[in-house]
Amino acid sequence: QSSVTLYGRINTTVESQKEGTADRKVVVANNSSRFGFKGTEDLGGGLKASFKLESGLNSDDGRAASTFWGRDAYVELGGSFGAVRLGNFTPESYFATADYVSMHNHDTGSSSDALYGGPFRSSNKIGYFTPTYNGFSASASVSAGEGQAGQEKLFDLAANYVGGPLHLGAGYSKEGDRSQIAVRGLYELGAFTFGGYYQRADDGAQNRNVYRASGMYTLGQSEFHVNYGATQGKGAFAAQGKTNQFTLGYNYNLSKRTKVYAYYTDVDAKLNSKDFSSLAAGIRHNF
Amino acid sequence: QSSVTLYGRINTTVESQKEGTADRKVVVANNSSRFGFKGTEDLGGGLKASFKLESGLNSDDGRAASTFWGRDAYVELGGSFGAVRLGNFTPESYFATADYVSMHNHDTGSSSDALYGGPFRSSNKIGYFTPTYNGFSASASVSAGEGQAGQEKLFDLAANYVGGPLHLGAGYSKEGDRSQIAVRGLYELGAFTFGGYYQRADDGAQNRNVYRASGMYTLGQSEFHVNYGATQGKGAFAAQGKTNQFTLGYNYNLSKRTKVYAYYTDVDAKLNSKDFSSLAAGIRHNF
Amino acid sequence: QSSVTLYGRINTTVESQKEGTADRKVVVANNSSRFGFKGTEDLGGGLKASFKLESGLNSDDGRAASTFWGRDAYVELGGSFGAVRLGNFTPESYFATADYVSMHNHDTGSSSDALYGGPFRSSNKIGYFTPTYNGFSASASVSAGEGQAGQEKLFDLAANYVGGPLHLGAGYSKEGDRSQIAVRGLYELGAFTFGGYYQRADDGAQNRNVYRASGMYTLGQSEFHVNYGATQGKGAFAAQGKTNQFTLGYNYNLSKRTKVYAYYTDVDAKLNSKDFSSLAAGIRHNF
Numbered sequence: 001q002s003s004v005t006l007y008g009r010i011n012t013t014v015e016s017q018k019e020g021t022a023d024r025k026v027v028v029a030n031n032s033s034r035f036g037f038k039g040t041e042d043l044g045g046g047l048k049a050s051f052k053l054e055s056g057l058n059s060d061d062g063r064a065a066s067t068f069w070g071r072d073a074y075v076e077l078g079g080s081f082g083a084v085r086l087g088n089f090t091p092e093s094y095f096a097t098a099d100y101v102s103m104h105n106h107d108t109g110s111s112s113d114a115l116y117g118g119p120f121r122s123s124n125k126i127g128y129f130t131p132t133y134n135g136f137s138a139s140a141s142v143s144a145g146e147g148q149a150g151q152e153k154l155f156d157l158a159a160n161y162v163g164g165p166l167h168l169g170a171g172y173s174k175e176g177d178r179s180q181i182a183v184r185g186l187y188e189l190g191a192f193t194f195g196g197y198y199q200r201a202d203d204g205a206q207n208r209n210v211y212r213a214s215g216m217y218t219l220g221q222s223e224f225h226v227n228y229g230a231t232q233g234k235g236a237f238a239a240q241g242k243t244n245q246f247t248l249g250y251n252y253n254l255s256k257r258t259k260v261y262a263y264y265t266d267v268d269a270k271l272n273s274k275d276f277s278s279l280a281a282g283i284r285h286n287f
Numbered sequence: 288q289s290s291v292t293l294y295g296r297i298n299t300t301v302e303s304q305k306e307g308t309a310d311r312k313v314v315v316a317n318n319s320s321r322f323g324f325k326g327t328e329d330l331g332g333g334l335k336a337s338f339k340l341e342s343g344l345n346s347d348d349g350r351a352a353s354t355f356w357g358r359d360a361y362v363e364l365g366g367s368f369g370a371v372r373l374g375n376f377t378p379e380s381y382f383a384t385a386d387y388v389s390m391h392n393h394d395t396g397s398s399s400d401a402l403y404g405g406p407f408r409s410s411n412k413i414g415y416f417t418p419t420y421n422g423f424s425a426s427a428s429v430s431a432g433e434g435q436a437g438q439e440k441l442f443d444l445a446a447n448y449v450g451g452p453l454h455l456g457a458g459y460s461k462e463g464d465r466s467q468i469a470v471r472g473l474y475e476l477g478a479f480t481f482g483g484y485y486q487r488a489d490d491g492a493q494n495r496n497v498y499r500a501s502g503m504y505t506l507g508q509s510e511f512h513v514n515y516g517a518t519q520g521k522g523a524f525a526a527q528g529k530t531n532q533f534t535l536g537y538n539y540n541l542s543k544r545t546k547v548y549a550y551y552t553d554v555d556a557k558l559n560s561k562d563f564s565s566l567a568a569g570i571r572h573n574f
Numbered sequence: 575q576s577s578v579t580l581y582g583r584i585n586t587t588v589e590s591q592k593e594g595t596a597d598r599k600v601v602v603a604n605n606s607s608r609f610g611f612k613g614t615e616d617l618g619g620g621l622k623a624s625f626k627l628e629s630g631l632n633s634d635d636g637r638a639a640s641t642f643w644g645r646d647a648y649v650e651l652g653g654s655f656g657a658v659r660l661g662n663f664t665p666e667s668y669f670a671t672a673d674y675v676s677m678h679n680h681d682t683g684s685s686s687d688a689l690y691g692g693p694f695r696s697s698n699k700i701g702y703f704t705p706t707y708n709g710f711s712a713s714a715s716v717s718a719g720e721g722q723a724g725q726e727k728l729f730d731l732a733a734n735y736v737g738g739p740l741h742l743g744a745g746y747s748k749e750g751d752r753s754q755i756a757v758r759g760l761y762e763l764g765a766f767t768f769g770g771y772y773q774r775a776d777d778g779a780q781n782r783n784v785y786r787a788s789g790m791y792t793l794g795q796s797e798f799h800v801n802y803g804a805t806q807g808k809g810a811f812a813a814q815g816k817t818n819q820f821t822l823g824y825n826y827n828l829s830k831r832t833k834v835y836a837y838y839t840d841v842d843a844k845l846n847s848k849d850f851s852s853l854a855a856g857i858r859h860n861f
Contacts (some may be wrong), residue, residue, distance in 0.1 A: 004293045004574055006578045006611065010625045012660040013858040014700055014718075025721040028660060028698040033647075035320060035611060035627060037293065039574045041544055049545040049572045051297045053322060053344070057627070057643055061697035064642035068351035069344055073320075075297040075572045077547070086299040086315060087572055088349035123348035124315040126301055144301075147312035176734035257615055258623040260651070283660060285623045285649045287578055287613045291580045291861055324609060326581065326861045328831055336832040336859045338584045339633070355638035356631055360607075362584040362859045364834070373586040373602060373857060375636035377575060410635035411602040413588055431588075434599040 008035030012059045013282030015110060020273040031109030031282065033059035034071055046225065047079045052089075058218065078129075085127040085141075091120045092158035093171025094129070096181040100169055101195030101214045104225035104249035104263060111265035111280040112249045115210045115229045118180030118201050119173050121154045135162045152176045176236045177204035191218045208233035225249035227264070241270015257286040295322030299346045300569030302397060307560040311467055318396030320346035321358055325426035334366045339376075357409065365416075372414040372428075378407045379414070379426045379445035379515045380458025384469040387456055388482030388501045391512035391536035391550060397565040398534045401499045403518045405467030407487050408441045422449045430505065439463045452476065464491035495520035512536035512550070528557020544573040582609030586633045587856030594847040605683030605856065607633035608645055614823075621653045635659060646695065648691040652703075659715075665694045666701070666713045666732035667745025673754040674743055675769030675788045678799035678823035678837060682851040685821045685839035689784045689803045692754030692775050693747055695728045709736045726750045739763065743771075751778035765792045782807035799823035799837070815844015829858040 011084035018024045036054035043049055056065030065071070074087035098116040099107050107113050126143030138161070143154040154175040161168040162228035165188040172181045182199035196213040212229040226246040249263035260283055267276040296317035305311045323341035330336055341359035343352030352358070361374035385403040386394050394400050414428030423446070430441040441462040448455040452475040459468045469486035483500040499516040515532040536550035547570055554563040585605035592598045610628035617623055628646035630639030639645070648661035672690040673681050681687050701715030717728040728749040735742040737852070741760040756773035769785040786803040801821040823837035827851065834857055841850040 006293065006580065008578075008627075010627075010647075010661070012649050014660065016777070023721065026718050027720045028700060028718050037295070037574075041542060041572070041574075043541045043545060047541065049541065049570070051572050051574060053295075057647060059647050059649065059661045062641045062643035062645070062647040067349045068642075069349035071349070073297070073344060073346050073349040075346065075570050076298050077541075077545075078572060086301065086313075087297070087346045126315060144313050144315050146314045147310065177416075208731050231443075254617045254621065254623065254651075255615060257650075258617060282653060283623070283649050285615070287611075287615075287625060291578065291582075324582070324861075328829060328861075330828045330832060334828065336828065336857070338859050338861060340582075340584075341754070354636045355642075355810070356636035358636070359635050360584075360631060360636040362633065362857045363587050364828075364857060373588065374633045413602060431600050431602050433601045434597065 004037050004039045006037055007287060009033055009284065009286045010059045011105075011108060011282065011284040013109060013280040015278045015280040017110065017276070017278040028060045029109055029280070030058040031284070032061045032106060032107075032112075033057050036072065045079075045206075047077065049075070049077055051075045072122075074125075080131065082131050083121050083129040085125070085129065087125065088123045089125060089127065089141075090122055091171075091173060092129075092141065093118075093156050093173050093180075093182070094120065095195045095200065096158040096169035097101055097159050097171040098183040098212070099211060100167070100184055101186055102227070103193065103195065103214055104223075104227060104247060104251065104284075105217050105284070107262065108275070109282075110280060111227075111249070111263050113229065113246050114267050114276075115201055115212070115214065115231050116182070116197075117210075117245060118199070119154060119175035119178040120156075121175070125156075127156075131144070136160070167195075178202065182210075190220045192216070206234045221253045223249075223251040223253070225251065241271045241274075243267065243274070259284050291324050291326045293322070293324055294574060296320055297346045297572045298392075298395060298569065300396060300567040302565045302567040303441075304563070306399065306563050306567040316396055316567070317345040317347045317349045318392060318571070319394075319515075320344050320398075323359065332366075334364070336362070336364055338362045340370040359409075359527065361412075361423070362563075365514040367397060367418065369418050370416040372412070372416065374412065375410045376412060376414065376428075377409055378443045378458075378460060379416075379428065380405075380460050380469070381407065383445040383447050383456035384458040384484045384486065385499070387454070387471055388484055388499060389502055390480065390482065390503050391514060391534060391538065392548065392571070396569075397563070397567060398514070398550050399538070400499065400516065400552050401532050401563075402499070402518050402530060403469075403484075403486055404497075405461040405486070406465040407443075412443075414443075423447070448472055459465050464488060469497075470542075479503070480505075484538070493521045508540045510536075510538040510540070512538065528561075530557065530561070531555045546571050578610055578611050578613045580609070581861060583607055583858065583860045584633050585679075585682060585858040586858065587683060587854040588853040589852045591684065591850070591852040593850050602634045603854070604632040604634045605679060605858070606681075606686075607631050610646065613756075619653075620649065623649070623651055625649045646696075648699075654705065655810075656705050657703040659703065660701070661699065662697045663699060663715075664696055665703065665745075665747060666703075666715065666728045667692075667730050667747045667754075667756070668694065670732040670734050670743035671771045671773065672786070673747040674741070674758055675770065675771055675786060676801070677761055677767065677788055677790050677819060678797075678801060678825065679835065679858070683852070683856075684854060685801075685823070685837050687786065687803065688819050688841050688850075689786070689805050689817060690756070690773055691770075691784075693728060693749035693752040694730075695749070698785055699730075701730075710734070741769075752776065756784075766790070767792075780808045789838040794826045797823075797825040797827070799825065815848075817841065817843045817848070833858050 038052040040050040077086040121143045125143045129139040134261040138159040157172040160163035169184040180201040186195035193216040199210040209232045214227040217224045229245045247265040251261040262281040318379045325339040327337040339359045363372040408430045412430045416426040425446040444459040454473040456471040467488040471484035473482035480503040486497040496519040501514040504511045534552040538548040549568040612626040614624040626704045650659040695717045698718045703713040711735040731746040739762040743758040746755045754775040758771035760769035767790040773784040783806040788801040791798045803819045821839040825835040836855040
């Protein structure tokens with residue numbers, strides 16, 4: 001009677017990390033491993049119901065995420081009108097921008113994007129997703145404040161366009177006087193893929209710019225990656241200092257589901273205590 | 288080798304709620320969403336082994352239930368003699384009475400039965416379930432006190448009868464000098480279904496009566512629901528005040544597994560701070 | 575696309591337990607129940623990727639293990655060279671010794687081995703497993719200290735040999751100046767199986783010897799078990815006192831997956847408060 005799909009990803013690295021002025025150390029690290037259940041029911045007349053439950057887990061020490069179904073816990077009704085989604089789900093503005101260009105390791109672990117930020121919330125949301133029309137799709141969601149102190153309604157908007165080799169996206173989110181807006185592009189040119197985004201975040205008093213560029217060169221089962229990001233800020237953001245992040249990566253795809261990989265990532269911050277670098281090697285297995 | 292069934296329910300509403308004298312607020316709410324694993328093994332000779340693990344989850348914000356497998360975590364041996372069950376499982380006295388007549392939304396969420404109560408426990412139980420004979424079945428369980436302070440053995444008895452359109456049930460539970468007993472009836476009359484229960488709860492010093500009546504009218508894929516309950520109490524129960532609960536509901540069944548619905552529920556308490564009302568719309572999807 | 579296996583075990587007992595000088599009490603108890611997901615992907619060329627997520631659960635009261643995926647959370651790459659495993663997994667030195675001879679109830683619950691011990695850790699590990707060659711296999715793993723106070727690198731070694739009726743094993747683990755080493759044998763002689771291990775544990779200042787012998791007699795679907803262990807120690811270990819553990823067990827296999835069983839176990843310690851005995855009956859169901 002039931003046709004639930006059980007899926008997930010285990011992504012684990014061995015790393016030599018250096019944080020601030022502390023001694024370099026060897027760690028076994030998790031890179032956003034997760035498992036989930038999902039399913040779709042055809043209701044006839046073009047209508048369908050679907051759900052998703054997705055749970056983060058620490059593939060290094062076995063702990064579950066602090067919010068067990070924090071990645072996704074939603075039910076959705078879809079049709080020719082698009083889809084309406086209720087519950088807990090990852091902001092679409094993130095998928096449309098920062099996630100899209102983080103090609104070397106899916107924006108996870110020690111080489112994940114340390115700069116992109118903003119007012120984000122997954123919980124207590126109502127979302128609407130347009131159908132895809134001529135390569136264009138968009139979504140809007142609002143997360144209820146629910147009368148909790150210090151929490152307001154949070155709005156999230158995202159748009160995506162795919163036209164041949166050109167992929168464009170934009171994301172916007174806002175809670176009270178805090179907001180962020182970002183635009184993203186990605187272009188496929190033979191064996192090369194180039195991507196980047198620009199984000200402007202406002203904490204209500206000051207604002208900050210984030211720039212990110214990434215590139216991938218594919219050769220057989222191998223991928224060569226480079227990823228660079230930088231910030232420019234005012235006020236409190238300036239005190240945090242201009243931060244650069246640089247990553248070189250190599251992936252070897254054993255199959256569509258499984259890769260082994262290595263990368264070197266370096267976060268260079270104005271405050272030395274925020275400096276970070278890691279040389280990592282890992283296995284990523286999708287199931 | 289294994290033949291485990293993965294099943295569950297996501298049930299999420301958007302509601303406009305008012306509690307006591309606080310401001311009305313919009314919330315996205317969970318209505319007893321859950322997932323589970325279950326399976327049965329045929330042991331031959333009419334004997335079978337089965338198990339169930341069922342976990343509550345918050346479909347609004349992704350949190351797991353505080354006791355992860357708190358809904359069910361049991362192993363069972365069944366045969367012509369009935370079944371013996373060991374572990375953690377929901378009291379049968381509840382299923383036989385309050386749950387049975389709460390037709391509009393499965394006794395979940397903001398319109399769940401706010402009045403039915405008693406000494407209940409799911410953990411550390413041994414249960415016996417009779418076979419069904421001429422529509423009649425019964426069960427008895429005891430939850431071990433395990434020598435823990437303030438905790439005694441808890442007994443739970445339930446009985447059910449189904450004869451054509453007539454459904455009857457009764458439940459009883461007792462821990463020390465606290466107890467509750469309830470009787471329930473439900474009758475199907477064409478497109479109409481009528482149900483109700485009467486419960487008498489004793490907190491060891493005083494007692495309280497709870498009355499509940501519910502009705503459903505089915506028209507094609509639509510269901511129209513009404514549900515009313517009231518309390519009458521002595522001593523401390525009287526100080527809590529007579530409480531009424533009234534719910535009007537509408538369900539539209541998109542399929543056997545999926546419905547969209549709306550309801551208005553109102554709890555009118557003697558203490559204004561306990562007043563509650565909600566206007567809700569939601570999606571329930573079984574998988 | 576995915577071919578994940580969902581598996582597990584529910585193992586629950588009803589017991590009459592006596593601890594120290596406290597009153598005898600009836601409890602419903604969990605015996606290392608668990609569920610898990612696992613899968614293997616054939617990568618071609620003799621290479622394969624696999625993963626395992628295994629979670630302990632309390633089948634008596636429904637709580638999940640405090641570390642949700644604490645039993646196992648790993649990804650592995652295997653081939654003719656053996657296998658490399660990353661993440662969180664149970665020490666192989668334990669499986670090769672204490673677990674192997676605990677035949678009556680899989681070294682779980684109130685009759686589990688109360689004497690075997692040592693420096694063990696499951697988290698943040700890199701392991702290598704040899705292929706099996708002429709019945710011989712071995713493994714080595716190291717758990718990263720990750721610069722955490724009071725935690726050093728932990729090494730774990732295990733070896734196993736199976737030659738007809740003869741099964742041999744050894745395990746060694748070491749963290750700083752704490753270590754344990756154990757050797758194990760098991761022999762099948764018709765309807766009889768005999769097993770035992772000897773362990774020497776060193777806490778850095780003193781050491782302790784642990785002896786364990788177990789026997790099983792199989793008759794049709796019935797198994798008759800006896801299990802005896804004892805300690806001998808110096809220094810702080812001597813203050814803990816010589817401890818004996820004795821268990822008599824009976825299993826009735828309803829199928830390969832399901833058994834009912836009973837046992838009596840008695841831990842006799844130098845300190846009376848550590849004395850423990852239990853008369854237990856239970857159901858174990860694998861799925």
